[in-house]
Amino acid sequence: xxxxxxxxxxxxxxxLGQEGREAVSxxxxxxxxxSKASSxxxxxxxxxxxxxAHYVKYQGVTLTKQGRKTATSVVRKHRLWEVFLVExxxxxxxxxxxxxxxxxxxxxxKLIQELDAFLGFPTHDPHGDPIPDxxxxxxxxxxxxxLEVPKGTRGILVxxxxxxxxxxxxxxxxxxxxxxxxxxxxxxxxxQSLMISFEGKSLTISNTVAQNLLIQILP
Amino acid sequence: xxxxxxxxxxxxxxxLGQEGREAVSxxxxxxxxxSKASSxxxxxxxxxxxxxAHYVKYQGVTLTKQGRKTATSVVRKHRLWEVFLVExxxxxxxxxxxxxxxxxxxxxxKLIQELDAFLGFPTHDPHGDPIPDxxxxxxxxxxxxxLEVPKGTRGILVxxxxxxxxxxxxxxxxxxxxxxxxxxxxxxxxxQSLMISFEGKSLTISNTVAQNLLIQILP
DNA sequence: TTAAATTTTTAGATTAGTCTAAACTTTTTT
DNA sequence: AAAAAAGTTTAGACTAATCTAAAAATTTAA
Numbered sequence: 001x002x003x004x005x006x007x008x009x010x011x012x013x014x015x016l017g018q019e020g021r022e023a024v025s026x027x028x029x030x031x032x033x034x035s036k037a038s039s040x041x042x043x044x045x046x047x048x049x050x051x052x053a054h055y056v057k058y059q060g061v062t063l064t065k066q067g068r069k070t071a072t073s074v075v076r077k078h079r080l081w082e083v084f085l086v087e088x089x090x091x092x093x094x095x096x097x098x099x100x101x102x103x104x105x106x107x108x109x110k111l112i113q114e115l116d117a118f119l120g121f122p123t124h125d126p127h128g129d130p131i132p133d134x135x136x137x138x139x140x141x142x143x144x145x146x147l148e149v150p151k152g153t154r155g156i157l158v159x160x161x162x163x164x165x166x167x168x169x170x171x172x173x174x175x176x177x178x179x180x181x182x183x184x185x186x187x188x189x190x191x192q193s194l195m196i197s198f199e200g201k202s203l204t205i206s207n208t209v210a211q212n213l214l215i216q217i218l219p
Numbered sequence: 220x221x222x223x224x225x226x227x228x229x230x231x232x233x234x235l236g237q238e239g240r241e242a243v244s245x246x247x248x249x250x251x252x253x254s255k256a257s258s259x260x261x262x263x264x265x266x267x268x269x270x271x272a273h274y275v276k277y278q279g280v281t282l283t284k285q286g287r288k289t290a291t292s293v294v295r296k297h298r299l300w301e302v303f304l305v306e307x308x309x310x311x312x313x314x315x316x317x318x319x320x321x322x323x324x325x326x327x328x329k330l331i332q333e334l335d336a337f338l339g340f341p342t343h344d345p346h347g348d349p350i351p352d353x354x355x356x357x358x359x360x361x362x363x364x365x366l367e368v369p370k371g372t373r374g375i376l377v378x379x380x381x382x383x384x385x386x387x388x389x390x391x392x393x394x395x396x397x398x399x400x401x402x403x404x405x406x407x408x409x410x411q412s413l414m415i416s417f418e419g420k421s422l423t424i425s426n427t428v429a430q431n432l433l434i435q436i437l438p
Numbered sequence: 439t440t441a442a443a444t445t446t447t448t449a450g451a452t453t454a455g456t457c458t459a460a461a462c463t464t465t466t467t468t
Numbered sequence: 469a470a471a472a473a474a475g476t477t478t479a480g481a482c483t484a485a486t487c488t489a490a491a492a493a494t495t496t497a498a
Contacts, residue, residue: 005485026446039486041447046484058446058493089333099327108318114308224455245476258456260477265454277463277476 002052004105007074008033009043010052011104013061014071023060072136078104079125079132080115086126087119093126093177094168127168128159128178128214143214146184147194147207153184155215157198162212174203182215221271223324226293227252228262229271230323232280233290242279291355297323298344298351299334305345306338312345312396313387346387347378347397347433362433365403366413366426372403374434376417381431393422401434 002010012032016024026044030037044061047053052067063071081103085091091099113134116122123139124130132138143158157180160171171177176198185195185202192207205213221229231251235243245263249256263280266272271286282290300322304310310318332353335341342358343349351357362377376399379390390396395417404414404421411426424432 003484027444035485036487037446038448038488042485085330089330089337091329091333095329099325099330102325102327103322106318106321108321110310110314111304111308111318114310118308222454246474254455255457256476257458257478261455 002050002070005043006047006050006052007070007105009040009047010063010067010071011074011078013053013063014068014075017062023056023062025060029061069136072132072138073134074104076132076134076136077106077112079129080112080119080122082125082127083119083122083131084115092168092172094165094172096126097163097165124159126178127163128157129163141216143216145211146182146196146213146215147187147192147210149184149215149217151184151186153215154218155182155184156180156218157182157213158216159214160212161214167209167212170209174205175199176203176213181218182213184215221269221289224262225266225269225271226289226324228259228266229282229286229290230293230297232272232282233287233294236281242275242281244279248280288355291351291357292353293323295351295353295355296325296331298348299331299338299341301344301346302338302341302350303334311387311391313384313391315345316382316384343378345397346382347376348382360435362435364430365401365415365432365434366406366411366429368403368434368436370403370405372434373437374401374403375399375437376401376432377435378433379431380433386428386431389428393424394418395422395432400437401432403434 009029012029013024016028016032026037026040029044030040033040044053044055047061047067048055051064052070054062054064078100081100082096085096085099086093122131124141130138130140141158144155146155149155157176157178159178160167180198182196182198185197187194188204192210193204194207194210195202195204197203228248231248232243235247235251245256245259248259248263252259263272263274266280266286267274270283271289273281273283297319300319301315304315304318305312341350343360349357349359360377363374365374368374376395376397378397379386399417401415401417404416406413407423411429412423413426413429414421414423416422
């Protein structure tokens with residue numbers, strides 16, 4: 001049996017592992033889940049005992065096959081519930097996170113299978129993040145960060161990397177949501193802010209904001 | 220903050236209090252939640268400290284106003300989720316309990332409000348148990364146990380008192396489900412079993428089964 | 439390539455919830 | 469109304485998950 005706390009650690013290690021490819025450090029985990037490095041060390045040992053993680057003292061953690069499977073299953077549930085909340089229960093994309101954090105731990109394979117069907121087998125959550133299939137496979141859409149494409153590129157906003165509610169509220173305020181067509185303008189050399197235009201208007205966004213927007217390029 | 224475990228105790232005390240009217244005994248709680256009397260004593264003290272229960276040593280427990288409110292809120296969530304599982308996710312009425320036990324602890328007032336609306340403000344769960352409103356009020360339909368009405372009485376099966384999956388599977392097998400019209404036959408003096416007829420056929424049910432069937436009498 | 443800084447681990451404590459076994463109340467029986 | 473039985477509480481111990489403070493290892497910098 002995997003406890004709720006263990007699931008949260010696995011999920012966190014999975015997410016951190018996605019970015020860096022490398023073994024994940026104790027401190028990185030502690031920061032993400034807002035706890036102390038010493039607590040993380042203890043838990044990581046337990047995960048290793050349960051064959052859910054590979055752990056070498058002072059060298060960080062990676063997930064085993066089984067650990068990865070548990071992690072993606074939690075991520076799958078989280079994202080399916082987010083779709084449910086937005087599509088069926090009138091939640092906004094900046095309101096779903098906290099509730100999905102709870103719902104992702106409900107244990108019932110029938111539940112998640114039926115929920116998936118009920119929602120029409122969605123492939124992405126409201127933030128454009130891909131939903132792992134029941135085997136844990138993630139099919140990432142080919143997308144580009146809005147900063148790395150040449151000026152004049154047109155694309156569809158398909159994903160936002162930061163899902164914090166402050167960021168999502170900023171996007172709401174500026175009418176930036178998944179699915180809109182964006183034309184990328186020029187980068188200001190002074191502060192790397194970026195000019196974009198969409199739905200007839202132009203907007204300058206900070207480099208920090210731009211880093212979090214992924215588009216699918218239109219021909 | 221009320222913990223998940225405290226919520227389960229409050230719910231249990233509420234259910235046991237419904238039947239007996241009296242203060243609920245430590246042992247009764249222990250048996251229901253499959254734990255030991257000593258554990259119950261500890262927890263009940265904690266509930267009293269938090270002003271969720273009235274507790275006098277050796278005299279049992281009752282809920283305070285606040286405790287009752289928390290308990291009914293959990294019951295409300297449990298029953299709403301049961302409706303969701305049956306109506307939207309193709310669960311059978313004997314499959315919902317375990318999952319609803321988990322879902323009842325999800326904390327989000329928006330979630331439960333929206334779920335209620337999404338389901339069309341149901342008044343009863345799949346077993347015919349009433350769903351408390353958001354204030355904790357329960358409007359029990361006037362119903363009678365099938366054993367206490369005179370021979371020849373006709374009524375609609377509106378509620379089953381036992382929701383265990385063995386019992387529900389027995390009912391499935393015999394085509395006994397909420398909403399059917401039943402005519403009550405005679406009680407066998409030897410073993411108090413009861414003859415009933417519904418949908419054109421007759422069936423003899425044991426006294427134990429009969430005790431769990433509630434009907435609303437037809438004129 | 440040592441010294442300093444940073445990161446990680448260990449040791450020992452704490453809290454929530456549980457248990458067993460013994461002690462204490464209450465209830466039932468004689 | 470005393471003795472026996474049943475029910476309840478207390479005392480002390482255990483586990484999971486967390487923390488602080490100190491010790492150990494690794495990385496960075498001089």
